[in-house]
Amino acid sequence: MIKPELARRMYDGESDWGEVQRQISLPWAEAARISYRNVTMRLGRALITGAGVVLGIAFLVSVWTAKVAQDGMAQSEAQRARAITQEETELAPGAEEAKLEEQARAARQTWLVVMSLLVSAVGITNSMLMSVTERFREIGTMKCLGALDEFIVRLFLIESAVLGLLGSIAGALVGHGVMLLVYLTKQSDVAAWMDWGQMLEYIGVAVIIGTFLSLLAAVPPAVRAARMRPAAALQTEI
Amino acid sequence: MAEIECPECGHVIETTGLVTVCPECGADLREVMEELGHRRERLRDVARDDSVTTHEFIVRTKDLHKVYQMGEVEVPALKGVELNVRRGEYLSIMGPSGSGKTTLFNMVGGLDKPTKGTCFIEEVDMAQLDAFELAWLRCRKIGYIFQTFNLIPVMTALENVTLPMIFAGMSSDDMMDRGAMLLDLVGLGERLHHKPYELSGGQQQRVAVARALANNPAIILADEPTGNLDLQTGKEIIDLLKELNQESGVTLISATHDLKMIDVSDRVVHVRDGQVERIENRADLDLDVGTLGSESAPEHGE
Numbered sequence: 214m215i216k217p218e219l220a221r222r223m224y225d226g227e228s229d230w231g232e233v234q235r236q237i238s239l240p241w242a243e244a245a246r247i248s249y250r251n252v253t254m255r256l257g258r259a260l261i262t263g264a265g266v267v268l269g270i271a272f273l274v275s276v277w278t279a280k281v282a283q284d285g286m287a288q289s290e291a292q293r294a295r296a297i298t299q300e301e302t303e304l305a306p307g308a309e310e311a312k313l314e315e316q317a318r319a320a321r322q323t324w325l326v327v328m329s330l331l332v333s334a335v336g337i338t339n340s341m342l343m344s345v346t347e348r349f350r351e352i353g354t355m356k357c358l359g360a361l362d363e364f365i366v367r368l369f370l371i372e373s374a375v376l377g378l379l380g381s382i383a384g385a386l387v388g389h390g391v392m393l394l395v396y397l398t399k400q401s402d403v404a405a406w407m408d409w410g411q412m413l414e415y416i417g418v419a420v421i422i423g424t425f426l427s428l429l430a431a432v433p434p435a436v437r438a439a440r441m442r443p444a445a446a447l448q449t450e451i
Numbered sequence: 452m453a454e455i456e457c458p459e460c461g462h463v464i465e466t467t468g469l470v471t472v473c474p475e476c477g478a479d480l481r482e483v484m485e486e487l488g489h490r491r492e493r494l495r496d497v498a499r500d501d502s503v504t505t506h507e508f509i510v511r512t513k514d515l516h517k518v519y520q521m522g523e524v525e526v527p528a529l530k531g532v533e534l535n536v537r538r539g540e541y542l543s544i545m546g547p548s549g550s551g552k553t554t555l556f557n558m559v560g561g562l563d564k565p566t567k568g569t570c571f572i573e574e575v576d577m578a579q580l581d582a583f584e585l586a587w588l589r590c591r592k593i594g595y596i597f598q599t600f601n602l603i604p605v606m607t608a609l610e611n612v613t614l615p616m617i618f619a620g621m622s623s624d625d626m627m628d629r630g631a632m633l634l635d636l637v638g639l640g641e642r643l644h645h646k647p648y649e650l651s652g653g654q655q656q657r658v659a660v661a662r663a664l665a666n667n668p669a670i671i672l673a674d675e676p677t678g679n680l681d682l683q684t685g686k687e688i689i690d691l692l693k694e695l696n697q698e699s700g701v702t703l704i705s706a707t708h709d710l711k712m713i714d715v716s717d718r719v720v721h722v723r724d725g726q727v728e729r730i731e732n733r734a735d736l737d738l739d740v741g742t743l744g745s746e747s748a749p750e751h752g753e
Binding site: 358 | 589
């Protein structure tokens with residue numbers, strides 16, 4: 214079955230160990246290619262992993278969108294009120310009350326932002342943990358083929374960074390879009406009053422947070438998986 | 452020849468190890484060279500040039516013990532295994548399940564550490580190797596074949612075969628050529644770009660065989676390579692392994708309880724209850740079986 218000349222060629226090529234470069238390497242380009250493969254080939258799984266990021270970031274951005282929209286609305290109301298009470302030099306009688314209400318609103322918003330960050334962190338960590346755990350065998354195989362621990366970590370970090378970035382962008386768009394729609398139904402000219410510079414800043418910050426959280430969440434499971442002895446990694450049954 | 456980089460000016464010098472000053476800036480290179488030499492010496496120990504060194508035994512285990520900790524209970528899997536594997540031989544490790552075959556396989560392959568005792572590959576004690584050297588050994592010296600094939604599911608046949616070559620630092624073009632050549636060698640020249648799930652079990656195992664050969668290993672370790680295959684496909688894989696063993700002189704160690712494997716083995720090691728029960732030489736055994744791959748498994752006994 215084997216053609217002898219092929220077998221000979223196989224061993225002629227580089228049979229001299231002395232000439233072969235003595236190194237173990239995984240160039241970044243190759244690592245990125247493999248990670249990309251992992252994401253695109255397991256798109257369904259990647260989407261589920263990414264969904265954790267998308268939901269968390271969507272929540273965060275929706276809260277921020279609401280904040281910007283409410284600020285915009287408050288400003289428009291204030292201006293309208295100013296237009297009506299232009300002649301009066303005294304403050305409107307309800308001003309003190311409005312100020313208190315404003316403070317309560319700010320506190321509520323901070324609380325929501327903290328909650329949404331927590332939700333993002335938990336969702337992302339959980340997704341990353343699962344996606345690493347279900348690939349223990351693959352990791353064991355790679356180690357058998359000569360992968361160093363750091364290669365495994367590198368592959369997972371690239372993957373989670375890509376997933377985190379894409380998921381965060383998608384999440385930011387979804388969260389922003391939905392919340393904006395809600396406010397548009399309340400007050401159709403809200404977009405004109407919103408501080409768009411501030412909004413963009415919030416979206417940017419949310420994307421950075423999402424990517425960073427994804428990276429951070431992938432480190433512990435990736436390191437744990439990479440440190441496993443190949444024999445143990447190969448024996449795991451999922 | 453090696454490439455070293457001058458720490459002063461970054462000039463890259465190609466040398467066999469005799470320069471002491473940088474030709475560009477005159478900086479002292481002795482420290483760099485010494486470090487390089489140290490590294491090389493250790494690696495050379497692991498990867499002694501086959502043409503130069505002639506240790507009779509490519510793998511040697513001495514009083515190998517392995518105890519698994521199952522919660523409170525200690526389960527001994529290996530109880531002092533002594534095994535010598537000759538260069539270029541086809542060795543089968545036989546034994547019932549739970550006899551310690553796979554554990555022994557893992558120790559020899561550097562996939563797990565023994566509780567007690569030592570395992571030598573090319574007379575290098577594996578316990579002495581650091582993570583880098585161990586990875587290097589797995590990458591360049593040993594090829595693994597598993598019962599469950601263990602191909603990377605998201606990669607094509609060719610990518611699976613070239614993965615160890617990436618780790619070995621081969622250039623992309625060489626990699627593709629060699630990968631295609633190896634797949635051709637195992638009879639899958641037409642299926643380079645198929646994914647594992649598009650291949651039959653036998654074909655997947657062929658990809659695994661090609662992958663095991665990726666970096667010209669000195670040893671191929673096969674853990675029940677026919678365990679998940681039907682009779683005919685299993686026989687084809689065995690024939691393929693035997694041919695590789697004969698053509699290229701690669702040492703083949705196979706854990707199995709497939710009787711077909713005995714037919715082609717040079718020696719059969721019977722493992723029972725974590726110990727080597729007996730070793731059979733094929734030459735001593737079936738003097739009457741003239742041809743390899745005869746249909747019936749020969750009878751064995753002491």
